[in-house]
Each structure stands twice: as C-alpha cells, then as structure tokens.
Amino acid sequence: MTTPATLSATVIEAERVVLRKARDTDREGIVEILSDPEVREYLGGPRHREVVEQYLDHAGTPSTTETVGSFVIAERQTDRFVGFLGLSRRGSDRPGHVTGEGKELELSYVLRRDAWGAGFAFEAAAAVLRAAAGELPDQPVLVVTQTANHRSRRLASRLGFQETGVFEEYDAQQTLAVVSLGLFLASSPDSGVRQYGKFFDGVAAEYDRVRPVYPDELIDQACRVAGLGDGDPVLEIGCGTGQLTRSLLARGLHVTAVEPGENLIALVRQNLGGNSRAEFVNARFEDADCPAEHFRAAFSASALHWVDPDVSWRKIADLLVPGGTLALIQYFGLAEERTKDDQEAILAVLRRVAPEVAVGWPTYRDLDATLAGTDQRRDNVSAVWAWLGSYDLAREYAGPLFTDVRITAVPVAIEQTADKLNAVTRTMSFYARLSPDQRQDLEHEITALHQELGRPIRASTVAILVTARRGIDVQAIRPA
Secondary structure, three states: OOOOOOOOOOOEEEEOEEEOOHHHHHHHHHHHHHOOOOOOOOOOOOOOOOOHHHHHHHOOOOHOOOOOOEEEEEEEEOOOOOOEEEEEEOOOOOOOOOOOOOOEEEEEEEEEEOOOOHHHHHHHHHHHHHHHHHHHOOEEEEEEEEEHHHHHHHOOOOHHEEEEEEEEEOOOEEEEEEEEHHHHOOOOOOOOHHHHHHHHHHHHHHHOOOOOOOHHHHHHHHHHHHOOOOOOOEEEEEEOOOHHHHHHOOOOEEEEEHHHHHHHHHHHHHHHOOOOOEEEEEOOOOOEEEEEEOOEEEEOOOHHHHHHHHHHHHHHHHHHHEEEEEEEEEEEEEEOOOHHHHHHHHHHHHHOOOOHOOOOOOOOOOEEEEEEHHOOOOOOHHHHHHHHOOOOOOOOHHHHHEEEEEEEEEEEEEEEEEHHHHHHHOOHHHHHHHHHHHHHHHHHHHHHHHHHOOEEEEEEEEEEEEEEEEEOOOOOOOOO
C-alpha cells in the first residue's frame, strides 16, 4: 500500500516562531533536549549526552529533521532552537488509530525546558496544521501522548483535539486524541476547537430560527439561587441570537452580553428592539473589558466551552460580586431506551459520512448516571461542566473559586422531521468541518432514515442548570 502524502513544506513561519530544517547551529539545543530527564520524562527517558553527541558527529545535525514533515522550532527573532515538531504518518502496525487503514497524520512536539509556558508549541503546531490543511484533503490528525503527560494533553486540547480512548504502548498507557485537519483551513493563529465559535456568526439567522429556548423553570431556579431582583446587573457570556437574553430581560434584569460574532449581535439587537436594559460587548470573553466585582450573576448558555478555560473561571470570579452566582445552562444528549435505536441510527450515519466527527461524539448517559457523575465532582464546578459535555474545561484552580455547586435537570423529548433535523445540523459546530460532499451525504442519509422510519426521528435530551457561588475572598487564588 502506498503511504499517503504528508506536508511537503520545509519552512513555515508564524508570528514568533519559524519551523525549518535543522542546522549545525542547533546542535547544542538538540543535545540538551534529548538528554534532559524532565523533557524526556514521558518520551522513554533521557539519552546519554555522549551517545547523542556521537550520533550527531556521525550523521550530522541536519539528519534530525531529514524526513518529510519534520521540523525544528526556532524563535523567529533570534533563530534560537527551542524544540522539534513533526507531522508524519502513524504506522498501521502500531496501536492507536481511528480509521481501518491506519496511516493517519500524527502530530508530535517536544520543547526544551526553558521554552515551556511561552506558547511556542501551540503557535508552531497551529501553523503546521494550517499549512497542511492548505495542501492536503481534510482527514483525521492524531496526537498520541502518555496519559500521565497532562501538559501535552492540555496543549492538544487547546488545538482542538478530542480524546477518544486509551491503549498500551511502550509499557505505558497512551491517550489517543483526534481532530479534523479541515478545522485549520484558512484559520487564524487561534485555531482550535474553540475557533469553531466563529462558525455560528455565519449561520446567525438559521441559528435563531431553529435552536430551542431554555426551560423557564431553569431560568427561574437560577434567579432564585442568585437572589436576583428587578434591575440587578447580570453578565451573559456568549449571547448568540438572544435565546437566553430574552428570558433574562423578561425577568427585569439588566444584561451585559458578551458576544464575539458581529452578525449575532446585530440579530439579537434586532430581536430585542432596542431594549434599554441590554448592552452588548462585541468581543471574545477573554478580551472583554468588563467592570470587576460588578455582576450579581454570570450566565452562559451553550457557550462556555468556546472560552479558554485557563482564563474563563478566574475571569468570571473576578467579575462577580462576592457571593455572586455562576449559572451554566445547556442541553445534553441523554440515553433512554425509548430513543436508543433512533439515536444509534443517527450516530451510524455520522460514522459512515464523517468518521472523524463520530469518533469524538460525546458520550450519552442515562439521567441517573449523569447526575451521579456531577455529584462526584461537586467540589469543582469546572469538573462538573467538563463531565457533562465531555469538554476539556476542568481546571484545578477553579475549585476554590466557587462553592455551593447545585445541579437541576429537566429531561426533554424531541421529535424532528428530516427537514428540521437537517436545519439544526447546519447550525452545529461540527458542520463546519464537513466537506460539501459530506454535507450533502449527511442530509440525504438523514432524509432516508426519516422515510424508512415513517415517523419523526426521536431523541432524548436533558436541559441542565449548574449554579455555583463565588467565594468571598478569591483575590489570592491564581490558576497554576
């Protein structure tokens, strides 16, 4: 079998780094990175410095990146070596695959220790994936890392990789993560799963038309927990087209809504008809300038997973008054016997049409298991939300920031025609990853399933509200 192509570029430039082939001037950095015990902790251990030097004497420093898709990461201003990055093909004889044929693209990276924490690996990886997306067809890209290597797994998550399973290799448990290469096509340096948030701005009108509102009983419960009254200031993170905003305004609250999508904000302004109790900040939440310790409550409906979790929990706590309430609302898939066959049929369609999407599909649990999982994580609201949505949002630093975590659940049964389900699908973030042919095939298969069933397609969901109170004194708590 012919090995599929990988990236052909030999030089790729980013804002602060350049990816290039190794030079003799990189020798000392390469020796250091290959012999550093801390750098090599999850890579089979350090190599003896003398052995590395003997190899370089024999083969030459440039040999370290002679294969296609292999690069040195260098600081752009100084050309100083800071690490290696590779985009290769994972051997079909090795474990850890998402396709039957194997040989998927595999991203790997390692940085010298004094370059950790500067964001070089993220910037370099995003640049390589963008270059590959411009040269190669859309396909799965893998990252395999030791499960114990939390730093590497966190970087992969920031890039948009979704963990799909574990396996044993090299006498250690490895975690397999996957992302669609198409995510990085013509994208900005901030590529990653959260970059999909921009997709919604392009489908604002359809999103407003087909997405459901949230149950009134959950909004009322959040207001009761927060002790909100007429005119109280509340923050909304990611207002979209205003499904939640309208509910908050109807209860007499003054809403400051942060939303990066220009089209979404324009539509929600139109929907609200100039309501004087609503003001809008057109920015990402990470960049939004909002007054500290001002809001009685911070709401977010189906949006917080688009925000960088290394920023979000701390910033929310900073913007809430002491004792203020965080309220998170979202619909999640639910496993129920009465809808199991229909939901499995839809997932089977995804596996056929877009396997790279299906492998990262969230796990559906029954209501008891869902609530039991949240109960086990009540000491950290970020862990609760991560569990519910299979998101990489859990951060240890968030635990002390919020107390009194509560969960309220409202099961909601759904019946949809093919036209309605296809319309909703066109507003879901994974749709941006599909090629035109995949989109057409998906709609055709959903239509065929509807016709075969002879009735609406059924699904079970649960609308969940998670509330938590900001601690009285959080100023000394900083994320690690």
